[in-house]
Amino acid sequence: MSFQIKSPGEAYDVIIVGSGAGGGMASKILSEAGFSVAVVEAGGDFDPAKEEDRTQLRPPWESPRRGASTRNRPFGDFDAAIGGWDIDGEPYTRTEGTEFDWFRSRMVGGRTNHWGRISLRFGPNDFKRKSIDGLGDNWPIGYEDIKPYYDKVDQLIGVFGSKEGILNEPDGYFLxxxxxxxxxxxxxxGADKMNVPVIPSRLSILTKPINxxxxxxxxxxxCNRACQAYADFSSGTCLVKPAMKKGKVDLYTHAMVRKVTTDEKGLATGVSYISKVDMKEYxxxxxVVVLGASACESARIMLNSKSSNHPDGLGNGSGMVGRYLHDSTGSDRMGFIxxxxxxxxxxxxxxxxMHVYTPWWLDNSKLNFARGYHIEYWGGMSMPSYGFGFGMDTIRKYITDEFGKPSQNxxxxxGLKKDIRSYFGTMVGMSGRGESIPRYENYCEIDNNTVDKYGIPVLKFNYNWTDQEINQAKHMQDTFEEVLTNSGAVLMGEKAGPDSKYGLHAPGRIIHEVGTTRMGDNPNTSVLNSNCQAHECKNLFVVDGGPFVSQADKNPTWTILALAWRTSDFIVGEMKKKNI
Amino acid sequence: MNRRENLKLLFTGSLASGIFMTGCGPEAPKETLHAPTIGEGTKWGRTPEELAENAALQEDVFFTEDEMKKLNYLVDVIIPKDETSGSASEAGVPDFIEFIVKDMPYYKTPMRGGLMWLDTEAQDRYGKAYMEASEDERIKIIDDIAYPDQAKPEMARGVKFFNTLRNLTSTGFFTSPEGFKDLDYKGNTPNVWKGIPDEVMAEHGFKLEEKYLPIYMDPDTRHTLAQWDEEGNLIG
Structure with a gap:
């Protein structure tokens, strides 16, 4: 490991804000190119290989609440990710009549400590949706621009899957x-009976070692507990820590970035952050400044970075920072076999x-919604935790004895004890995760009336679903019922109807939000150019989900990683040419 | 990276940090080192806040001795000892419920009120508190509240309470070591997934798709380093 001792005021080559997928990839590529890098993370250090950070392989009784969720671990007490939708002292607000829930993970690796490791490439159509259905905008780049980087990400990080030859679900270097x-x-x-494809899933989990x-x-x-063997992808274990071992990388933890500082020419000069340890500003x-703080947090930092050159926020002359915020859609159903x-x-x-999943399989031109969804499956004999055995007052009637006689609710x-024993491992569920239409009208902005506990103005969200997403959710619910019924499952609960938007989760709940600093060729309608460089500040880059023009019916992480690598290569070239 | 290296690194980070801004104070900005204090490791990845919160919940006491006696009796009515495993009280379910109502305070009043309801019901029926009634008398009340689809409307409050108690008792039992023994739970341990056992495939009449058989993970080569050709085909 190498150390850089700097006197106060001496500059790094690059400051990266955030240590998630985008920031992690940038830290690796830029430090390997020989640059000195500071990674500034708002949370604490985390390494699942350290015994004191391990939540993996623990039975439920090691948690006093048996793995139930808490405020800062909404996916359960053993989930690795610390933060959640409601963080003490870090509020956000919403315009009345709109909804958005903002999930954050405050720790090294960010939200890659939580995610489901579903690693899907965007396909050729996903970059050119406007050409297909006339909605939203095309990306300024296409699949062919990013394909070499997907190939490199596959081999660097590892993803299992099967070569299927489906046009819009490109194959990769699979384990x-x-x-x-x-x-x-x-x-x-069940799915076979209705021609819904079910193929091996594509998850960034090492079924063979790659290094x-x-x-x-x-x-x-x-995987959601973080892997002590580093056998799944998280940014901390696979990118940030290796970069620190090999290169000139300093990691600043508990450092909440307030703004990007700029000079009289409007160029970025660094960042200003609040230390959560002593509540002082540094x-x-x-x-160069690279923002990888998450789509909304990076937008917040840019909007809060006002100066005489950038009166509406850094790189926001177009007014596009925060606009086109969009999350995946989501709706779910479960049954009992x-x-x-x-x-x-x-x-x-x-x-x-999941070991299998369903990619989008239909032609939207024949449907009443423009974009598709994939289906994730779950069930079986997974480890019981808080909540297992609940609901016998309504579902016990489905449990039959050896003579086929049903029990009473x-x-x-x-008898109850025997029935719960018999029922273990019989539940099955499915979740649709779909593409929404990016809209100018859905956005986040600075709430001038509210600050967080670090004194930084917070985000205010304005987001509503449209009929596009609601019709898609209805299609999900109809499909789920058919698949479950065809599988021989008994449907559990009531089918979600129009009053709940067909079970459509509030935006932000699927944690795929992107689009707030979108790329484009026109500086009047986009924040970044096709290299994720700010149109109005040439030494400022964004490497999280912000640059996405549209979120596909895929999880965004693999595309964040590929784009961040591509952007980092561009930064290396520009710095070597002394353009920045 | 070990802790020593970690500390070293953060110390380096502190030297690299810049100027301390006073923000609003009248005095000139002065230079301060940013040297975050590093706490010792915490058990199972808890943050200091989580440890403090858990400790405070453990220290607090909610149920009275009388209520705990009632709970001990009731959880064993719901999950008794049988030939497969022990009872709910043996599995520590009352202590689990004590913790969970403090952790999820919306349970507090329904649970306290429900336990009290048993006493008032026993008073009305038998002129004595619930735990002073005979075993037959106690079970008679439970039979009137345990079956939501048949219960009389005037039993609704009792039914609701018993549903909650059944939930907490079942989940407390089946997430305990005794419950895992009962379920014959086999997971949560390092292993190699080789697919569904043959006899289970046969029992349900399933066959794997032929086309995937050559590509599924092979337990014998799963520790050799992956290699691909230029088309992305796995060759090692």
Whole structure:
């Protein structure tokens, strides 16, 4: 490891704000190019290989709440990600009549400590949606521009999958996929009857090692707890820490960036941050500033970076910073497979996520919504935690004894105990995750009336779904019922109807929000150029989900990584040419 | 990276940091080192705030001794000992419920009120508190509130309470070591996923798709380094 000792005021080559997927990739590529890098992270250090950070392989009783969620771990007490939708002292607001929930992870690696490792490439159509359906805008780049970087990301980080030859679901450099689980074969049986494809999933989990620094998966099904063998992708374990080992990288933790500082010419000179440890403000200087703080946080930093050259916020002469905010759609359904009652017990954990999934399979020109969705599946004998055994007052009637006689709802005693035992591993569920239409009208802005506990003005969200997303959610619900019924499952709960927008989650709930600093060739309608460089500030770049022109019916992480690599290569070239 | 290196790194970070801005004070900005204090490691990745919160919840006491006695009795009515595993009280379910109502305070009043409701119901029926009634008398009340689809409307409050208690008792039991034994749960341990056991495939009449058989993860080569050809085909 090398150390850089600097006197106060001496500049780094690059400051990267945020240590998630985008910031992590930038830290690796830029430090490997020989630049001195500061990574500024708002949360604490985190390394799942350290015993004191390990939540993996712990049974529920090691948590006093048996793994139930808490305010700062909404996905359960063992989830690695610290933060959530409601962080103490870090509020956000919404315009009345609109909705948006903002998920943040305050720690090294950011939200890559939580995500489902679903690693899908955007396809050729995903960059040119306006040409297909006339809605939103095309990206200024196409699949061919980013394909070499997807190829490199596949090999650097690792993703399992199968080559399928589907045009808009491009194949990559895949590791071997795991065989399906039992409930996944039930789903496939049901989906086959209606020509819904079910193929091996594509997750960034190592079913084989790809280098000597990370181990192979040992199949505990707990990727969301962060892997002590580094066998799944998180930015801290796979990018930031390796970059720190090899290059000139200083990591600043508990450092909440307030603004990007600029000089009299309007160029970025560094960042100003509040230390959460002593609540004092510090400055760092650099030749280049790279924002990877998450789509909304990077927009917030730019909007808060006002100066005489940038009166509406840094790089916001177009007024586009914060606009076109969009998240994936989401709707879910679950069922219960009577054929699995009293099933044989074996270790069914597998990898931390589904072994099969459904990519979008229909032609939108024949449907009443313009964009597609993929389907994620879950179920089986996963580890019981808080909530297991709930609901016997409504679902026990579906449990039958060896003679096929159904039980009564509710009850108590040996019969109840036996029924819960028999029911373990019979549940199956599915979640649609779809593409929404990016809209100028959906945005975040600075709320001038509210500051967080660091004194930094907070974001105010303005976001509403349209019929496009609601019609898509209805299609999901209809499809889910058909797949479940065809699989031999009994549908659980009531079908979500129009009053709940067909179960459509509030924007922000799927945690795929992108688009707030979108790229484009026209500086009047976009914030960044096609190299993710600010139109109005040539040494400012954004490497998170902000540059996305449209979110596909895919998870965004793999595209964030590929774009961040491409942007970093561009920065290296420009710095070497002394253009910045 | 070990802790020592970590500390070293953060110290370096402190030297690299710049000027301390006073913000609003009248005095001139002075230079201060940013040297965050690094705490010792915490158990299972808890933040200091989480540790303090958990400790405060553990220290607090909610249920009275009488209420705990009632809970001990009731959880064993719901999950009794049988030939497969022990009872809910043996699995520590009352202590779990004590914690969970403090952690999720919306349970507090319904649980306290529900336990009280049993006493008032027993008073009305038998002229004594619930735990002073006979076993038969106690079970009679439970039979009237345990089956939501058949219960009389005037039993609604009791039904609601018993639903909640059934939920907490079941989840508390089946997430305990005793519950894992009961379920014959096999997971949460390093292993190799080789697919569904053959006899289970046969039992349900499933076959894997032929086209994927050559590409599924092979347990024998899963520790050799991955290599691809230029078309992205795995060759090692």
């Amino acid at each position: 071997p996929p795991p065989k399906p689980r039992l409930h996944e074969l039930f789903i496939k049986k 000597n620094d990370r181990g192979a998966c040992f199949f505990c099904n707990q 400055k760092l200087k650099s030749r 009577p054929d699995l009652l009293g099933r044989k017990k074996y270790n069914e954990d597998g990898v931390g996520g 509710g009850g108590y005693g040996a």
